[in-house]
Amino acid sequence: MPCPSDTSFRKRWSEIVAGRLGIVIALIVIAAVLALLKPHFLSAANLTNVVRQVSINGILAVGVTVVLLTGGVDLSLGSLVAVTGVVAAHLAHPGAFPLAVPIAAGVLAGAACGAVNGVVVTRCGVPSFIATLGMMTAARGLALVLSNGRPVSNMSPSLTKLAGDVGGVPIPAMILAAVALCVAWMLRNLRLGRYFYAVGGNELAARAAGIRVQAVKFAAFVLCGALSGLAGVVLAARITTGQPNAGVGYELDAIAAVVIGGTRLSGGVGGVWGTLLGVLLMGVIGNGLDLLNVPSYYQQIVKGVIIIGAVWFDRCHQSAGKERGV
Amino acid sequence: MRALRDVTFELRRGEVHALMGENGAGKSTLVKILAGLHAPDEGEVRVDGRRVTLRSPHEAMRHGIAMIHQELMPVPDLTVAENLLLGREPRGRIPGTVDRRALRKEAQRLLGVLGAELPVDVPMRALSVGEMQTVEIARAIGTQAAVVIMDEPTAALSDREVEALFAAIRKLQANGTALVYITHKMDEVFRIADRITVLRDGRHVATSPAADLDVQRLIALMVGRELVGGRVRDRVEPGARVLTAEGLTRDGCYREVGLSLRRGEILGLAGLMGAGRSEVAAALFGLVPAERGEIRIDGRPVRIRHPAEAMRLGIGMVTEDRRAEGFVPLMSVRHNVTLASLARCCKGPVIRHAVEADTAARAIAQTGVKASGDGQAVVELSGGNQQKVVFSRTLMPDPEIVILDEPTRGIDVGAKAEIHALIARLADQGKAVLLISSEMPELLALSDRLLVMRQGEVSAELDPLTVTQEEVLKHAMPV
């Protein structure tokens, strides 16, 4: 999918939707089926729930989208969520520090781990799959060390409010929206954003064009780490503790959402809006399965089948488009 | 747009039938239909008078049609013998195993038919491009193909390997195999082909015995107009020395290489494959720095460790393999063109899209890229237009020194002429140009001075206006 030409806002939106039409249709179909089976699905309260529940996965997914665009991968997301949550919780006891401190500390801790990932990949030449796998294990251990194996509780209400609502809109969802807008803007309007696509599209050509490929990859990992840190702080606020066991498996959910959204695992193609669609699709499926009280055993299977189906439908639509010369 | 329209093509046993035409003329589409990669919308294919439907390469092979692609795709880590007989390994006694001794023997036999002496137990990646091609041809012989299609077989071969290829082709002919030979190279066509078919814009233009045509008439048929060849520019007074390199050395690649580039001058660099020319260029552009030696720009010694540093010093380069390192395939024309000089379209770190669109449009107009809008992905363009995109990108930062490595490889006649004109214009504008090419006529037509490299060293400096192709070859051949 080539970058859409830089024309009017409306034209770009219609191009983006057209490019992701398969997933959009899948989302509408699934939502319609759910609405028929459980009319409550479409209630404002439930939809607000869905949006609230996908926020954390959404922030992670936006972060890892950038790494995937450069042709790398980050498997340490879940563990970073845990360790940054623990760090933030330690600094968030009532009356200890102003609200900005635990939030900043969580984000910086995430960025630091991301930087380590970046160094191991760019300087030591370790493939990102292995490097971030190592970080996944190490960060989990660090979370257990920092928390002594127990959840860090006694969190000040000002931080827990971060997971609450303002005027009926969940704050985590607003945070996700802000993050998505910033990253989307960056990808389109900053030199660095363009370079992410170039490095993922053809690393050799990017280098021959004078781009500092290693620096670009490093930046991607730091950004992803920082956003994982932000997700960790939001999760800690949502469960009012810093949990060393939090976030297990979150990286797979995030990457699944990104891939559903059309970003290629090989890099160079994709973007934030597709990721948000993928996140939404997975959230709707999870919510629907709970509403329908599908037994736990079957929920995993159903989720997997629907995800594969949605991606398959989308790819069919894409290749059909290519043959028609779209 | 139809790729092919109402094309009739007839192949006789034992003949070498060349298929020629500009890029986009339909040659690739025609042979892909024969090889089972595409199904025709209308029309039919007949083998030995019987109508066949070829729905896959596998079916084509069963009917005796084998294709050797322009981009070779062997399995690099398997041995030569394993590649040769991939899919047709002789069975061992235990079901599911391979009889390794029979495998080697058969591989050696097939190579022997071509008169090629290659070790069969080494991994494919150890072979040169020309040797890999020989293996592919031997593979085609092994499948007992009645028809062998070759798409630009000599694009990456040295002269010596081309000779070996022609010998192999003649052997195949003697066996009764028919060959379809796609090429852009004039000299080859007249040496090897029995008949020539010309396609233009998807239609059949002419089929004629090679003896009845000459270069001029052939080109005229292909482009529909007369092209004048020969020297592209007049010799000029060279300007000041802008880049000098001395004692450049990289173990295993090149040794004690020295050269100087002057403003307004095109320095040609000739040599066989593996002589080290591309490696020297990579050192000058910072892709793979030299281990020893000195480079000076305008008299100042410099260290070039990364293309970004080279670009800052005013050096630009069009690399050898555009597919691998020239452009970002799924990115648009516009974004590819501005990739090396995005800073100019920016205010701080923020891209100004209107400025970028403008700048890109001007650059594209200068090199004449033909695409359906500059939002099209570069991978969808023809080879010639892809190369023009790479040129645009390289020239946008307005480099003083331009290095070109095989700038017209795999490009049709019309686009080639346009690029030659572009290169000449660069020199006229006062830039210093280093032109690396394996096409002798191109070097002699464009260069003001000519260096020849042989086995990693500079072996001669010649005058392109007076030297003959044979002399150049003599200095390029290994001693």
Added chain:
Amino acid sequence: MRKLCVLALAVLCGCGRSGAPEAQGPVIGVSLLNLSNEFVVTLRDAMDARAKELGVRLIINDGQRSPERQVQQVETFIAQKVDAIILNPCEVEASSSAVQKALDAGIPIVNVNSETRAVPTAFVGSRDEESARLGMAYIADRLKGEGGVLMMEGYMGQAAQLKRSAGAIEVLKKTPGLKLLAAQTAEWDRAKAVTLMENWLQAYGTSIRAVFAQNDEMAMGVVLALERAGRKKDIIVVGVDAIADALQAVRDGRLDATVFQDGKGQGRGAVDAALKLVRKAPVEKETFIPFQLVTKENVANFLK
């Protein structure tokens, strides 16, 4: 640089030598379910303390929720010829082979907290069904036998989940007025519990009168979701384990009740039983340490 290495080496050697000389005391190998679980940490701390009192050396391994790893650890203990083994099993079926191996090797093995199908030399623990019975009975009592109840389960297939579900369903069968609206797993995880409860509120609305969560982490998640939705007042929430957070919540009136599992008692009891077996003294085949229901009335006893 060299001096630093020697110094570091000396420090490391010194570390290994802290505590009483144990060349004489018996050695017990301990394989625990999962040290990132708070309750298991309590078990370990209790065993450590008791072992120090008795002059016994413990080799403590973390099974990390994998029965395979436990089997490997027990095999290593057998090879090291420990005097006894204490096993805190991951799974009823899969960890059984570890018990069997110890028995075949003639090394006494004590199961603590959870059961396996294979019968060990001794068992010290609590009956998980009892905890669920206590919790559900409390709910039945508060609701006067009428109302819609939700059950949040732990990791499917683990002994604790199977037993607590069984115990809860026993009570539900005896109280026909209580209707089980749904039973789903939140895998012992607080975050998953929050999400599940939010979705349940949408699905079942006002028919929910009580939620029984099979552990406190999930119960805390339920409480959070209910408080945010403003529904805490009309729904009763009960958990199991009595972790520090939960006790605090009971005292503050946020959590209605939890069930105290005496981890300390189990840990101590396990070491005691193991030592008795080593000394070939008589020991109870099964020691059940009772659960205790914790409500606002008696929570002060448990907060220390």
